[in-house]
Amino acid sequence: MTDRKKRRMRNDIVLAFSLVAVSLALMLVLLLTRQSGKSVTVTLNGETYAVYALDSDRRVTIESENGQNTLVFSDGRVYMESADCKDRLCVRHAPIAYGGESIVCLPHGLIVRITSDDAPDITG
Amino acid sequence: MMKLPTKKLTLLALLIAFSLILSYLESLLPPLSAFFPGVKLGLANIAILFALYHYGVKEAATVSFIRLMLATFLFGSVTTWIYGAAGAFISLSAMAVLRRLSCFSTVGVSIAGGVLHNLGQIAVAVLLYETASLVYYLPVLLFAGVLSGIAVGVAAALCLRYFEKVK
Numbered sequence: 001m002t003d004r005k006k007r008r009m010r011n012d013i014v015l016a017f018s019l020v021a022v023s024l025a026l027m028l029v030l031l032l033t034r035q036s037g038k039s040v041t042v043t044l045n046g047e048t049y050a051v052y053a054l055d056s057d058r059r060v061t062i063e064s065e066n067g068q069n070t071l072v073f074s075d076g077r078v079y080m081e082s083a084d085c086k087d088r089l090c091v092r093h094a095p096i097a098y099g100g101e102s103i104v105c106l107p108h109g110l111i112v113r114i115t116s117d118d119a120p121d122i123t124g
Numbered sequence: 125m126m127k128l129p130t131k132k133l134t135l136l137a138l139l140i141a142f143s144l145i146l147s148y149l150e151s152l153l154p155p156l157s158a159f160f161p162g163v164k165l166g167l168a169n170i171a172i173l174f175a176l177y178h179y180g181v182k183e184a185a186t187v188s189f190i191r192l193m194l195a196t197f198l199f200g201s202v203t204t205w206i207y208g209a210a211g212a213f214i215s216l217s218a219m220a221v222l223r224r225l226s227c228f229s230t231v232g233v234s235i236a237g238g239v240l241h242n243l244g245q246i247a248v249a250v251l252l253y254e255t256a257s258l259v260y261y262l263p264v265l266l267f268a269g270v271l272s273g274i275a276v277g278v279a280a281a282l283c284l285r286y287f288e289k290v291k
Contacts, residue, residue, distance in 0.1 A: 012228055015232050016270050016273075020270055023267045023270075027263035030263065102258065104258070
């Protein structure tokens with residue numbers, strides 16, 4: 001193997017490892033600073049649609065101009081039960097419960113985000 | 125209209141078709157995206173990387189652009205296009221620069237390309253939806269980007285090598 005190739009391979013490895021290290025460090029930081037969620041903010045195309053208390057039991061159906069999503073709140077967590085978007089990535093997402101976590105339905109412009117502020121009871 | 129040698133035209137067309145098929149195959153695989161939304165293997169990058177190394181930036185950009193248009197019309201929506209364009213543009217620019225600098229092999233270049241592709245998409249999402257909470261996806265994206273970057277880089281290198289031999 002030529003010196004040039006060796007050098008490139010070494011750089012590859014350095015790059016790969018540093019990126020992995022960064023991702024692990026980031027994950028550690030996020031894990032350590034995560035807070036239990038209190039309220040769930042739903043935004044549609046950037047505008048706030050509704051705010052709910054995380055600690056509730058309910059089913060919410062959101063109609064947007066691109067389709068429909070159904071959120072379920074139960075057991076202190078929230079998840080997307082169903083959606084009529086093409087990829088349904090939002091439905092396959094695991095339930096979320098901690099501050100900062102979110103479930104996103106890109107095709108519908110829908111973001112379900114957990115914050116650790118108390119719900120200002122906009123929607124109750 | 126620029127004059128394009130038939131052989132090159134055919135090869136570029138094949139690469140575009142190849143990348144579309146790869147995207148389709150990818151979508152059939154069991155969803156990793158249950159826990160890691162937005163994680164893509166990015167296998168289609170094999171074609172783009174190949175075009176970049178075998179020809180150059182212009183050709184790679186052509187493959188990338190046409191592939192994006194076709195993929196959007198065939199399988200996607202406007203959002204597909206916005207995110208696809210952002211990711212592809214950032215990714216290709218970086219890969220072209222890195223290739224010029226000649227400090228990485230195809231593996232390193234594709235790692236950078238893959239990671240930046242995902243970062244580009246997250247950046248667009250953050251800008252459009254004005255929320256920084258999407259940063260939670262970063263660790264997974266980085267890690268997955270490295271792994272898939274390695275796979276894509278190796279695959280592209282193999283293709284390039286055998287292509288040289290066949291010539």
